[in-house]
Amino acid sequence: MRSVNFFIFSISALLIALLLQQANGEAFGETKRLIDKVNKNGPYVGVVIPNLFEMNPLLNYPEYTPSRLIIDFGGRRFRFGSVGKKQVILVMTGLGMLNSGVTTQLLLSLFDIEGVVHYGIAGNANPSLNIGDVVIPQYWAHSALWSWQRYGNGQDDALPLEDNGDYTRDVGYLNIRNYSTDSESDNFLNNIWYQPEEIFPVDGTPEERQHVFWVPVEKHYFNLAKTLESLTLEGCLNATTCLSTPPKVTTVERGTSASIYLDNAAYRSFIYDKFNISPVEMESAAVALISYQQRVPFIVIRALSDLAGGGEQSNEADTFITLAANNSVKAAVEFIKLLSSPERIASSIRI
Ligand SMILES: *[C@@H]1O[C@H](CO)[C@@H](O)[C@H](O)[C@H]1NC(C)=O
Ligand SMILES: *[C@@H]1O[C@H](CO)[C@@H](O)[C@H](O)[C@H]1NC(C)=O
Ligand SMILES: *[C@@H]1O[C@H](CO)[C@@H](O)[C@H](O)[C@H]1NC(C)=O
Numbered sequence: 001m002r003s004v005n006f007f008i009f010s011i012s013a014l015l016i017a018l019l020l021q022q023a024n025g026e027a028f029g030e031t032k033r034l035i036d037k038v039n040k041n042g043p044y045v046g047v048v049i050p051n052l053f054e055m056n057p058l059l060n061y062p063e064y065t066p067s068r069l070i071i072d073f074g075g076r077r078f079r080f081g082s083v084g085k086k087q088v089i090l091v092m093t094g095l096g097m098l099n100s101g102v103t104t105q106l107l108l109s110l111f112d113i114e115g116v117v118h119y120g121i122a123g124n125a126n127p128s129l130n131i132g133d134v135v136i137p138q139y140w141a142h143s144a145l146w147s148w149q150r151y152g153n154g155q156d157d158a159l160p161l162e163d164n165g166d167y168t169r170d171v172g173y174l175n176i177r178n179y180s181t182d183s184e185s186d187n188f189l190n191n192i193w194y195q196p197e198e199i200f201p202v203d204g205t206p207e208e209r210q211h212v213f214w215v216p217v218e219k220h221y222f223n224l225a226k227t228l229e230s231l232t233l234e235g236c237l238n239a240t241t242c243l244s245t246p247p248k249v250t251t252v253e254r255g256t257s258a259s260i261y262l263d264n265a266a267y268r269s270f271i272y273d274k275f276n277i278s279p280v281e282m283e284s285a286a287v288a289l290i291s292y293q294q295r296v297p298f299i300v301i302r303a304l305s306d307l308a309g310g311g312e313q314s315n316e317a318d319t320f321i322t323l324a325a326n327n328s329v330k331a332a333v334e335f336i337k338l339l340s341s342p343e344r345i346a347s348s349i350r351i
Pocket of ligand 2: 173174
């Protein structure tokens with residue numbers, strides 16, 4: 001009798017364990033099945049968007065057709081729809097490099113993505129461009145991986161761990177003393193040396209680092225983007241408030257990103273002189289670094305909403321942010337439509 005009871009007890013314990021396991025497995029299993037199913041209908045263009053105020057104009061854009069499908073995963077929402085003949089997955093990252101890097105990696109790991117289109121607003125460091133212009137850089141760098149040099153050392157002194165290959169003086173530095181209001185004074189903050197990012201590309205050897213500072217946009221996407229230069233953009237907020245110069249779409253050489261909101265004229269002009277950048281913002285380089293390592297083509301389209309501290313007035317973003325966001329959406333939509341043309345699909349789009 002005792003042994004039968006024990007048998008029944010064991011069986012029910014086993015069943016309970018199995019049921020619990022199933023309940024856990026079920027939650028993930030259901031999402032996993034859905035992901036497998038949508039991937040059978042791939043590939044998709046991944047549209048990575050920083051903030052709500054940049055996503056909403058796309059959700060309301062006449063040429064965006066949402067499907068009913070939404071997949072939530074890891075705190076992110078993946079929205080399915082189409083633009084022109086292209087199936088797209090939209091995902092919002094939230095502010096900054098960590099959010100945009102993680103979200104881009106999730107997108108590329110979970111779904112069958114043929115290319116990434118990232119759009120939004122940016123500060124403008126390039127004095128020859130205007131607020132409202134939409135810029136498409138060829139190269140992106142993360143500008144806030146630093147080695148901060150001790151006071152007393154200078155450009156001829158090796159950085160800590162430089163001999164290991166961990167840090168380098170190749171990219172150059174910011175001398176903080178150069179920006180004192182009293183030009184004769186010294187400054188304990190000394191020098192900040194820019195560092196390339198350590199990367200682990202999908203076709204490399206895991207744990208064997210490579211380095212990159214300027215991440216190139218995929219050549220084919222960049223050439224395609226040049227055809228957007230003829231696009232007409234909205235130049236007015238309303239009947240009375242317009243940009244002083246009609247906005248344009250233009251390809252530019254470089255942009256930089258960091259988890260830093262830049263509203264400072266001195267740093268703006270330093271970073272322009274040093275790196276010849278146009279947009280300066282907080283997400284694109286992370287999207288670029290992840291896409292590059294996963295060998296998925298990407299492009300970044302950013303509308304200039306302010307002068308990153310270079311303007312006469314306090315930051316202009318407050319006034320022109322909606323106009324800039326709308327214009328970045330328009331350029332992104334037109335870019336995705338260009339991807340639909342048959343000869344584009346046929347050609348190789350790997351980096
Ligand atoms: C931006 O687009 C939205 C529609 O998504 C529209 O309601 C709004 O008026 C536009 N704003 C500007 C400044 O163009
Ligand atoms: C500091 O300023 C001098 C003089 O303007 C300039 O030549 C030099 O490149 C600057 N150095 C740095 C690291 O910014
Ligand atoms: C147009 O927009 C500006 C800036 O937001 C605002 O000050 C002005 O009142 C608006 N004019 C009209 C006619 O809505």
